[in-house]
Amino acid sequence: MNTPSDERLVAYLDDEIDREQRDLLDTAITDDPLLSLRVQWLARSNLPFRDAYDELARQAPLERLQARLDAAPSPARPGISRRWFIGAAAAALALGGVAADRLFLGWQARQPHNWRAMVGDYMALYVPQTLEHLPTDEASQRAQLRTVDARLGLNLTVAQLKLPGAELKRAQLLEYDGMPIAQLTWLDAAHGPLALCVIRANSGSRPLAHERRHTMNVVYWTEREHAWMLIGHNPPADLEALAKMFKERLGA
Template identity: 35%
Template sequence: MADRTFTDEELVAYLDGEDAHAPVAEIRAALQEDVALRQRLDALEIDKQAITDGFAALLTQDRPAPVLPEPAVSRGHSSASLALVASLALAVGLGAGVYLNRATQPGWLEYVAAYQALYSTQTLAHIQQDEAAQQAELDRVATAIGKMLTPAELDTLPGAEYKRAQVLNFNGKPLIQLTFLTDDGDPLALCIIRSNKGRGAQPELSRMEGMSAAAWGRDGYEYLLIGGQNDAQIERYAEVFSEAEI
C-alpha cells in the first residue's frame, strides 16, 4: 500500500489508539513493506514519557502563584459608566495625538537638515564651473523664487568656495540650495524659501542633525545656513550673508 494514501491526521489517530478515526488494519498492513510510512510514523510520534517527566519536574518546584491585577474600577460603576469613561479616554487620546502630530510635524528647516546630513566632501569636491556657468545656474534658480544672485555675491566667504545652485521643493513651494565647500572639506548649504512667518533678521544659531546651523529672515524670505560642526564659522558666515542682504 502506498504511503501517500494516509494523511497525517490518520497516522496520529493510529498512534494515539483512536481506532475509530484511523484505518488501523490498512496502516498495519502497509507498515509491513512501506519503509517511508514507518519513517513518517516515527516523525509524528511524541515522546510521551518526556512530557510526563517534564510536568513532574515542574510540580516539584516551589513557584508562587501569579498575582492578578486588581480591577481599575470599583464594582459600583455600571457598564454604561465604564463605556463612557472608555469613550472619553479615547477621545482625549485622539485629540492629544492630533495636537502632538501638528506640534511636532517637521518644517522646511528639518527637511533641509536631513538632506544636508547626506552630503560629504566628495559630494561637492568634483564640481568646477566657470563664472558664466555659475551665473546661468543662478539665473535659473532666481526664476524659481524671484531673487537675483551673482557668483560674486556668493564667493565672499573666507575659507569656503561656492560650488553650485539647485532648485528643491517643500510642500509645493520652490526652495533653492546654494552649496559651498570649506577648506577643511565641510559641505555647507545656504537654503532660501519664500516665507512671511516673520523670522528675525538676526541669525539664530542651533544644532540640526548634528550640524551647525543658523536661520534668519528678511523681506519675505527665510534663510538657513547649515553644515559642518564649527559653530563659530557658521555664525560668521551667516553674518556675512545677512549683512549683505543676499
C-alpha cells in the same frame, strides 16, 4: 519614470516590490537628490505622529476610541508593516469622527522648523566627494542662479557668493511640500559641505538664531519675504560670522 508616491517608496523600503521596480527606483534615487531625500525621510520614520496624536486625543471621544483601538491588532506584532500601522492608525482615529489628516497637516504647518529639518536630513547625506566633482565655471553658476532667482524672487550674483576658503559648487532648486527651497552649496576646505538655503516667508524679520541638526551647526534668520538657514560643520562662531556677511551682501 513618473514621480513615485510615498506609498510606493515605503513599499520599496519594506522590500514589497518586485526586482524590476526596485532596479528602476534604485536608478531614480541615485539620479534625483530630492527623491533620495524623500526616501531617507521615510526610512527614518521620524514624522512626529505622537505629538500630532496627543493633540488629537484631547479632542477625541477617548473611551470609545480606546475600546476600538484595544480591539485592533497591535502594530508591534511581527509581520505588520509600516503602511499597515499608518493606515490603521488613521482609520481608527477617523472612527471617532475626527479628520486626522487635516489635524496632522495643520499641526505640521505650525512647525516653523520643518523645512530646516528636511534640509538637515538632506545635508546629513553630504560628504566632500558629493561636491568635489561638480563643475565650477562661472557660466554654469550664473545659469543655476537664474533658475533659483526666478522661483524665489532673489537677485544673486556669483560675486556675492564668494567665500574665503570655500568654493561655490552648486546652486539648485529643491521643493518640500510644494514649497521651493533654494540651496547654495560650497565645499569648505577645512569643514566640508556648507549650504545656504532660502525659502519665501511672510513672518517678518527675525534675528540670527542657532541650532544643531545631526552633527551640523545651523544659523537661521528671516528678513522681509525670505527665511534663511546656513548649515555646515563649521564652528558656530564662524558660521555666525558668515551669516552676518551674507545678510550684509544680499540684504538678507
